[in-house]
Amino acid sequence: xxxxxxxxxxxxxxxxxxxxxxxxxxxxxxxxxxxxxxxxxxxxxxxxxxxxxxxxxxxxxxxxxxxxxxxxxxxxxxxxxxxxxxxxxxxxxxxxx
Amino acid sequence: xxxxxxxxxxxxxxxxxxxxxxxxxxxxxxxxxxxxxxxxxxxxxxxxxxxxxxxxxxxxxxxxxxxxxxxxxxxxxxxxxxxxxxxxxxxxxxxxxxxxxxxxxxxxxxxxxxxxxxxxxxxxxxxxxxxxxxxxxxxxxxxxxxxxxxxxxxxxxxxxxxxxxxxxxxxxxxxxxxxxxxxxxxxxxxxxxxxxxxxxxxxxxxxxxxxxxxxxxxxxxxxxxxxxxxxxxxxxxxxxxxxxxxxxxxxxxxxxxxxxxxxxxxxxxxxxxxxxxxxxxxxxxxxxxxxxxxxxxxxxxxxxxxxxxxxxxxxxxxxxxxxx
Numbered sequence: 450x451x452x453x454x455x456x457x458x459x460x461x462x463x464x465x466x467x468x469x470x471x472x473x474x475x476x477x478x479x480x481x482x483x484x485x486x487x488x489x490x491x492x493x494x495x496x497x498x499x500x501x502x503x504x505x506x507x508x509x510x511x512x513x514x515x516x517x518x519x520x521x522x523x524x525x526x527x528x529x530x531x532x533x534x535x536x537x538x539x540x541x542x543x544x545x546x
Numbered sequence: 547x548x549x550x551x552x553x554x555x556x557x558x559x560x561x562x563x564x565x566x567x568x569x570x571x572x573x574x575x576x577x578x579x580x581x582x583x584x585x586x587x588x589x590x591x592x593x594x595x596x597x598x599x600x601x602x603x604x605x606x607x608x609x610x611x612x613x614x615x616x617x618x619x620x621x622x623x624x625x626x627x628x629x630x631x632x633x634x635x636x637x638x639x640x641x642x643x644x645x646x647x648x649x650x651x652x653x654x655x656x657x658x659x660x661x662x663x664x665x666x667x668x669x670x671x672x673x674x675x676x677x678x679x680x681x682x683x684x685x686x687x688x689x690x691x692x693x694x695x696x697x698x699x700x701x702x703x704x705x706x707x708x709x710x711x712x713x714x715x716x717x718x719x720x721x722x723x724x725x726x727x728x729x730x731x732x733x734x735x736x737x738x739x740x741x742x743x744x745x746x747x748x749x750x751x752x753x754x755x756x757x758x759x760x761x762x763x764x765x766x767x768x769x770x771x772x773x774x775x776x777x778x779x780x781x782x783x784x785x786x787x788x789x790x791x792x793x794x795x796x797x798x799x800x801x802x803x804x805x806x807x808x809x810x811x812x813x814x815x816x817x818x819x820x821x822x823x824x825x826x827x828x829x830x831x832x833x834x835x836x837x838x839x840x841x842x843x844x845x846x847x848x849x850x851x852x853x854x855x856x857x858x859x860x861x862x863x864x865x866x867x868x869x870x
Contacts, residue, residue, distance in 0.1 A: 455855065456647055456648060456649045457851065457854070457855065459642065475708075476635075476636055476639045476640075476704075476705070476708075477639045477642065477643075478635060478639065479648055481851075481854035481855050481857065481858040482854075482857070482858035482861060482862075485854065485858075492628075492632075493632050493635050493636075496625075496628070496629070496632060497712075513578065515578060
C-alpha cells in the first residue's frame with residue numbers, strides 16, 4: 450500500500466439553505482486547501498439544490514465548549530427565569546400582549 | 547473536533563450515570579460527551595461498516611454506467627452512484643467525530659479488518675440487476691435506515707436523515723426501470739424475473755443473522771444504537787415487498803411465502819445462513835474482486851492526494867511572500 454505524507458485536513462461545512470436563513474452545520478470533509486474544501490462541499494452536500502451559500506472552516510480553528518465540565522457553562526442562565534416572557538402574570542383581559 | 551478520551555477514575559460512575567440517563571431520555575449522545583469505550587467501539591464498528599458498504603456498493607452498478615441502454619438511464623445511474631459516494635462520505639464524517647481518521651478507516655477496509663454489507667459481494671450480471679438493486683437492495687437498506695434516523699449517536703442519526711431522503715430516489719428509479727422492462731418483450735420480462743430470483747435471498751440477508759444468532763443486537767438496542775431487531779426489520783421488508791412484486795408482475799423464489807391472517811404478516815422461508823456466513827468470511831462470489839478494485843483506486847489516487855497537498859503547501863508559501 451502506498452503511503453501518503455499526511456491526510457488532508459478536516460473542514461466543517463455550513464450551508465445556507467435559502468436566502469433569509471442562517472448557515473447551518475451539515476457535516477465535514479477532507480480537502481487539501483480552502484478552495485478544494487468549497488468545491489468538495491458543493492459536490493457532497495448540495496447535490497439537490499440544498500444551498501445558496503457555503504462556508505467551510507478548518508475543524509482545528511473551531512473552539513468549542515465542553516459538555517462534560519463539572520460546572521456547566523450554561524448554568525448562569527439556568528436561574529434567570531425573569532428573562533422569559535412567561536415569568537410575568539398579565540391579566541387575561543389585557544389585549545395584544 | 548474529536549471525542550474526549552474515555553477516562554477512568556473516581557468520577558466514572560457519575561459519568562456512566564449521566565450517559566445512561568441521556569440514552570434513557572432518548573436524547574442524543576454528541577461527539578464530545580463522555581461515553582463508555584464499548585459504546586464508542588460499537589458505533590465506530592457499525593458506522594464504518596455502513597460507510598464501507600456505500601463505497602463498495604458503487605462497484606456492482608458502476609460497472610454498468612458505460613453500458614447503460616439510453617442517455618436517460620446513464621444520467622440516472624451516474625447520479626445514483628455519485629449519491630453512494632456521498633453517503634459514504636457522510637458516514638465517514640460521522641465516524642471521524644469519534645476520533646478515527648478517514649485514512650485509518652480506508653486502510654482497515656482494504657486490510658479486511660472492517661466489513662461491508664455482504665450484498666455487495668454478489669455480481670450485477672445484467673441491466674435488470676440495476677433495477678433490482680434499486681428496488682430490493684435499496685429497499686432493504688431503507689427499511690434498515692429509517693429507524694436509524696433516531697439512533698442514539700447524534701452524528702450517525704443526522705447522516706441517516708440525509709441518506710434516507712436520497713435513498714427514496716434510488717428505490718423508485720429501480721422500480722421504474724423494472725416496470726419499463728416488464729412492459730417490453732418476453733425476453734426482457736424473463737431477465738427481470740431471473741434477476742429478482744438471484745437477489746431475493748441476498749436482500750433478506752441484508753438484515754443480518756436471525757435474532758437468536760445476533761450477539762450484538764441486545765447491547766446495541768440497550769444503548770439505543772439499534773431500535774429494531776434484525777428479524778423485525780426483515781418481516782417489515784417482506785410485508786412491504788410482496789405487494790410491490792405483485793404490481794410488477796414478478797414472483798419471489800420462496801415456496802413458503804404466504805399471507806398469515808392470524809399474524810397479520812407474511813410467513814416466509816429463511817435464507818441459506820451458511821451461505822451468508824461464507825460470504826461474510828470472504829468467500830462470496832466477488833469479495834476478492836471488490837477489495838482489489840478498492841485497493842487499486844486507493845493506490846492509483848495516491849499521486850493525486852500528494853499533488854494536491856504539495857500544491858496547497860506551495861500556495862501558502864507564495865501567499866506568505868516566500869519562495870517565488
